[in-house]
Every structure is written in C-alpha cells, then in structure tokens.
Amino acid sequence: MYDLIIIGGGPGGYMAAELAGRGGLSVLLAEKRTLGGVCLNEGCIPSKTLLHSAKVFDYASHGAAYGVYTEKATLDHKFVVSRKNHVVATLVNGVKSLMRASKVKVVNGEAYIIDGKHVKVNDEIYETKRLLIATGSAPVIPQIDGLSQGIKKGFVLTSREIFELEEIPERLTVIGGGVIGLEMAAYFNSAGSKVTVVEMLPKIGGPIDSDISGILLKNCRQKGICFELSARLTGITENSVIYDTGETEADKVLLSIGRKPVTEGFGLENTGVAVRDGAILTDRYCQTGVPDIYAAGDVNGKYMLAHTAYREAAVAVNHILGKPDIMRYDAIPMVIYTSPEVACVGETEESAKAKGIKCETASVPMRMSGR
Numbered sequence: 001m002y003d004l005i006i007i008g009g010g011p012g013g014y015m016a017a018e019l020a021g022r023g024g025l026s027v028l029l030a031e032k033r034t035l036g037g038v039c040l041n042e043g044c045i046p047s048k049t050l051l052h053s054a055k056v057f058d059y060a061s062h063g064a065a066y067g068v069y070t071e072k073a074t075l076d077h078k079f080v081v082s083r084k085n086h087v088v089a090t091l092v093n094g095v096k097s098l099m100r101a102s103k104v105k106v107v108n109g110e111a112y113i114i115d116g117k118h119v120k121v122n123d124e125i126y127e128t129k130r131l132l133i134a135t136g137s138a139p140v141i142p143q144i145d146g147l148s149q150g151i152k153k154g155f156v157l158t159s160r161e162i163f164e165l166e167e168i169p170e171r172l173t174v175i176g177g178g179v180i181g182l183e184m185a186a187y188f189n190s191a192g193s194k195v196t197v198v199e200m201l202p203k204i205g206g207p208i209d210s211d212i213s214g215i216l217l218k219n220c221r222q223k224g225i226c227f228e229l230s231a232r233l234t235g236i237t238e239n240s241v242i243y244d245t246g247e248t249e250a251d252k253v254l255l256s257i258g259r260k261p262v263t264e265g266f267g268l269e270n271t272g273v274a275v276r277d278g279a280i281l282t283d284r285y286c287q288t289g290v291p292d293i294y295a296a297g298d299v300n301g302k303y304m305l306a307h308t309a310y311r312e313a314a315v316a317v318n319h320i321l322g323k324p325d326i327m328r329y330d331a332i333p334m335v336i337y338t339s340p341e342v343a344c345v346g347e348t349e350e351s352a353k354a355k356g357i358k359c360e361t362a363s364v365p366m367r368m369s370g371r
C-alpha cells in the first residue's frame with residue numbers, strides 16, 4: 001500500500017515524487033520511457049543545448065563587431081548532438097539520484113489504472129491511497145493528405161525525432177511558427193539549412209504580444225529564415241509541403257503545430273476523472289473531481305511548460321500534506337530561446353482587451369538598457 005502512486009516521470013511527476021517522498025509519504029513513480037519525460041529527453045533540454053551551440057557559433061561568426069576575430073567558425077552538428085546526449089544523460093542521472101534520495105520507488109513500465117486505488121505496472125498490481133496523473137503531452141498529428149506516409153518514411157519529423165538527425169538537411173520546412181517551431185528554425189538556420197516556416201496565423205510566436213512577434217519576425221527574416229504566414233497546411237508529397245497559398249520543396253519537414261495531453265490508453269476512464277477538450281480538469285489544488293486523484297503538468301492542457309508542471313506538482317503535494325497552497329495561472333513566465341530571445345509574463349495587450357480588462361501600454365527601446 002503506497003500513500004501516492006504517480007504516473008509519468010516528467011517534470012510534473014518527478015517533482016511531485018521528490019516533494020512527497022521528502023514529505024514522508026511512501027511513493028511509487030511509474031515511467032514507461034525515461035525519467036525526465038519530454039522536457040529532459042526530447043524537449044526543453046535538447047532544444048536548449050542545440051540553441052546554445054547555435055548562439056556560440058553566431059557570436060563566433062559575427063565577433064568582428066566586438067573586436068573578436070575567428071578564421072572561419074564552423075558548426076559540427078554531430079558533435080552538437082553528442083554533447084546534447086551527454087547533457088541529457090547527466091540530467092536524467094540527476095533525477096534518478098533525486099528519486100533515490102527521496103526514497104521514491106521508481107518502476108520502469110507502462111502504468112494502467114485499474115481503479116482509483118489500484119495501478120498495474122509490468123503485470124504487478126500496486127495499491128495506493130492516492131494517485132497523481134502526470135502523463136504529459138504528445139505532438140498533434142492532424143489528418144492531412146500524405147502526412148502519415150511522410151512520417152513513416154522519415155521525411156516528416158516531430159520534435160521527438162528532430163533531435164536525433166545526424167545530418168543538417170539542406171532545406172528544412174517547419175510547419176508551425178509557435179515556440180518549438182521557431183526555436184528549431186533558429187537552430188537549423190544557424191547550422192546551415194535553408195529554413196521555411198509555414199504558419200497558419202498571420203503572426204508568429206503563438207500567444208506573445210503582436211508588437212514583439214513583429215520584431216522577432218523581422219529579426220528572423222534578416223537572418224535568412226523564410227516565412228509563409230496565413231498559410232494552412234493541406235498536404236505532404238514525397239518532397240514538398242503543400243499549403244493553401246503555395247508549396248515548398250524540402251529535404252526534411254518538422255511538424256510542430258502543437259501538443260495534446262495524453263489522457264488515453266492508461267485506464268483513465270476507470271477512475272471517473274472528467275476530461276474536457278482532451279485535457280484532465282483540475283481545480284486550484286490540482287485535484288480532479290475525484291477525491292484522492294490529482295493531475296499535474298501538460299496533461300491538464302493549461303500552460304504546457306516545465307516550470308508550470310513543477311509548480312502544479314508542488315501545489316498537489318502540499319494539498320495532500322495538508323499545507324495551504326493554491327495554483328495561480330495569472331503570471332506564468334514564458335521564453336522563446338531564439339536570437340533575440342523573447343520573454344513574457346502575464347497578460348498581453350490583446351488578451352487583456354479580449355477579457356475586457358482596461359490597460360495602458362508603454363514601450364521602452366532595448367537601447368535604453370546599458371547592458
């Protein structure tokens with residue numbers, strides 16, 4: 001009998017496990033792939049290691065403006081990927097140690113919920129007082145002509161496969177100009193690909209402020225990235241991406257049009273937990289409508305950021321431990337690690353107006369900052 005069983009070992013799951021373990025609860029954490037989840041293995045960390053190499057390369061290539069001269073900087077993608085693998089392995093090992101130090105039992109296997117008090121992993125049934133679901137999210141794959149064929153052939157990649165590419169494609173088309181799409185466009189552009197971003201909306205960067213989105217767009221274009229805006233994907237051929245306003249040939253395609261919570265295939269329906277628009281419904285304690293079942297991280301479909309998952313995990317565990325705490329979503333920071341980087345927090349002018357919140361705006365040029 002465990003005090004808490006956690007399904008999923010990403011930021012939401014491992015943070016909850018650590019805090020609950022340190023709080024004196026007996027905890028079992030089930031992870032079907034690798035501890036660290038999407039963030040450590042195929043998300044935040046891989047993308048940030050690649051982008052760091054791109055930034056060092058860009059600085060080296062354009063150092064003359066600052067009195068720094070190099071013969072001719074080159075970027076060795078194979079080395080970048082092996083460094084990324086090393087960074088990921090180090091961090092995954094760090095999470096393993098954290099679990100040991102917090103006395104968390106980690107089971108490597110796919111968990112299946114029999115009912116709110118019983119979970120099966122690797123043919124073993126475990127009993128628990130409470131459950132925390134942190135199964136995360138997966139890329140959205142729409143029904144589009146030729147897309148599943150393109151994925152099968154390795155022509156179309158998601159964020160999971162792109163980090164394993166051994167060669168830099170001559171031409172890369174990125175479908176989706178949100179955070180993930182832009183960060184990958186920035187890396188592959190620096191690494192030498194001819195990059196085209198196809199975005200359905202008239203702006204890039206998802207929910208970021210329109211003025212800032214415009215500045216980022218201008219900067220990315222100056223660096224050589226092409227953008228097809230207001231362009232809706234309609235098909236994939238053997239060597240091109242088709243959208244309603246045109247077609248772009250490519251050697252590889254990255255599909256990054258969004259992510260959806262993982263709520264199917266692990267017996268969630270056996271719990272009575274409510275799911276709306278594909279996401280688990282939670283309250284301000286990160287509790288579902290079913291007593292003793294909590295959910296944290298991407299699976300609630302709210303912010304889909306690692307630090308949000310950490311915070312939700314902390315709130316859920318504090319609620320279990322009887323410590324007063326609530327989850328607030330009104331000031332969650334977000335960064336796009338392109339060059340220049342973009343950071344935001346809270347409402348944008350547009351979102352405030354849409355909610356009828358009266359607001360004033362002010363802009364300060366970056367040159368006002370001495371640094």
Ligand code: FAD
Pocket residue numbers: 007008009010011012013030031032033034036037038039040042043044045047109110111112134135136137159180262265266296297298299304305306307308309
């Ligand atoms: P996940 O990390 O998705 O982990 C869920 C885990 O559950 C997985 O390991 C999965 O294998 C496991 N699982 C699922 N079902 C089962 C089951 N039945 N049994 C056992 N295990 C199961 N966020 C940021 O804050 N900053 C960034 O810079 C950033 N960059 C990103 C870049 C990319 C390319 C991507 C894809 C995402 C990025 N994110 C970033 C988002 C971040 O990765 C997620 O918000 C975060 O990983 C969510 O954590 P989670 O614990 O909810 O889920």
